[in-house]
Amino acid sequence: MSFKVIMCNGAATINAKFDIIENITKANGLDYEYVYCETAEEIIEKCQDADAVIVTQNRFTAEIIEKLPKLKCIIRSGVGVDVVDIDAASKNGIAVCNQPDYCIDEVASHAFALMMDCIRQITFYNNKMKEGCWRVRNTYKTRRLRNMTLGIISYGNMGRQLTRYARAFDMNVVAYDPFVPAGVMLSAGVRKVELNELYAVSDVISLHSPLIPETADMINKDSIAKMKDSVIIINVSRGGLIKTADLVDAVRSQKVAAAGIDVFADEPVKDASHPFLTTENIICTPHMAFDSVEAGQVLHESCAVTAVTVSKGLVPYNTINKHAVKQLKK
Numbered sequence: 001m002s003f004k005v006i007m008c009n010g011a012a013t014i015n016a017k018f019d020i021i022e023n024i025t026k027a028n029g030l031d032y033e034y035v036y037c038e039t040a041e042e043i044i045e046k047c048q049d050a051d052a053v054i055v056t057q058n059r060f061t062a063e064i065i066e067k068l069p070k071l072k073c074i075i076r077s078g079v080g081v082d083v084v085d086i087d088a089a090s091k092n093g094i095a096v097c098n099q100p101d102y103c104i105d106e107v108a109s110h111a112f113a114l115m116m117d118c119i120r121q122i123t124f125y126n127n128k129m130k131e132g133c134w135r136v137r138n139t140y141k142t143r144r145l146r147n148m149t150l151g152i153i154s155y156g157n158m159g160r161q162l163t164r165y166a167r168a169f170d171m172n173v174v175a176y177d178p179f180v181p182a183g184v185m186l187s188a189g190v191r192k193v194e195l196n197e198l199y200a201v202s203d204v205i206s207l208h209s210p211l212i213p214e215t216a217d218m219i220n221k222d223s224i225a226k227m228k229d230s231v232i233i234i235n236v237s238r239g240g241l242i243k244t245a246d247l248v249d250a251v252r253s254q255k256v257a258a259a260g261i262d263v264f265a266d267e268p269v270k271d272a273s274h275p276f277l278t279t280e281n282i283i284c285t286p287h288m289a290f291d292s293v294e295a296g297q298v299l300h301e302s303c304a305v306t307a308v309t310v311s312k313g314l315v316p317y318n319t320i321n322k323h324a325v326k327q328l329k330k
Contacts, residue, residue: 003031003051004032005021005030044064051071051311052072090321090325093325140281149174150174159177173188177192251280267287
């Protein structure tokens with residue numbers, strides 16, 4: 001019996017190449033098709049005969065999932081799965097898989113780079129020099145790394161790698177994650193704390209949480225009020241973790257010294273008047289923390305191997321909803 005894999009791509013990655021996925025799936029005897037979709041109607045029409053769908057940025061809602069009767073697995077080409085209605089997939093016996101291991105170094109190093117930019121004020125001084133200024137002081141002071149505390153929210157793969165970078169520079173590190181034992185953190189030289197303590201003691205806060213109802217807008221005027229004056233905030237996870245207007249107000253009032261932002265609540269951002277882009281001391285990159293030649297290759301290989309695993313009737317290790325999908329539907 002044939003097994004069909006559809007690569008469902010959208011506007012965010014329109015120029016991406018998926019040769020690795022095609023080559024691996026075909027080499028394992030699977031049917032493969034690339035489709036470009038912008039609307040729910042297009043996804044439903046073009047993915048009708050899919051056993052597995054690999055999705056980049058398109059949203060797979062309950063409406064779409066319930067109208068794809070053959071579908072056994074939704075494979076997210078990335079780490080976050082907030083584009084997939086996991087409850088609807090589980091209800092319909094469909095596995096949801098992500099790629100949790102593919103860009104750990106890249107995201108952690110990008111977070112560290114944004115942190116260093118904010119601490120050492122690289123972008124600020126670069127911009128001032130290009131305006132013809134020399135040694136103009138910013139609104140906040142530069143600090144010595146070894147005297148600073150980094151607070152990591154969510155101590156997963158990226159948070160652990162960021163810890164290694166920060167500890168190499170003798171930074172003190174604390175972390176909040178209710179699902180990770182204190183001993184695991186302690187073995188890496190990290191002190192486990194509750195969220196309010198993290199806010200109170202951290203000079204830099206780096207966000208690595210998934211976007212779920214419990215974490216949406218977790219950085220807001222109330223949580224910012226609990227933080228140190230002149231704190232630095234880094235977000236390389238999901239834009240929805242931060243309430244945009246509240247962070248902008250905090251930076252402009254100098255409660256927050258600076259922020260390094262790679263992700264936005266609404267993407268893509270193509271309006272130069274976006275408040276993050278018009279606020280000095282907010283450093284922005286266009287959701288590119290994941291990017292490297294090596295990460296791209298690992299990502300596509302992992303997506304393809306996941307599809308091959310599903311074609312054999314097995315539940316992949318990287319299945320998000322294993323509790324609901326103990327056996328794949330026939």
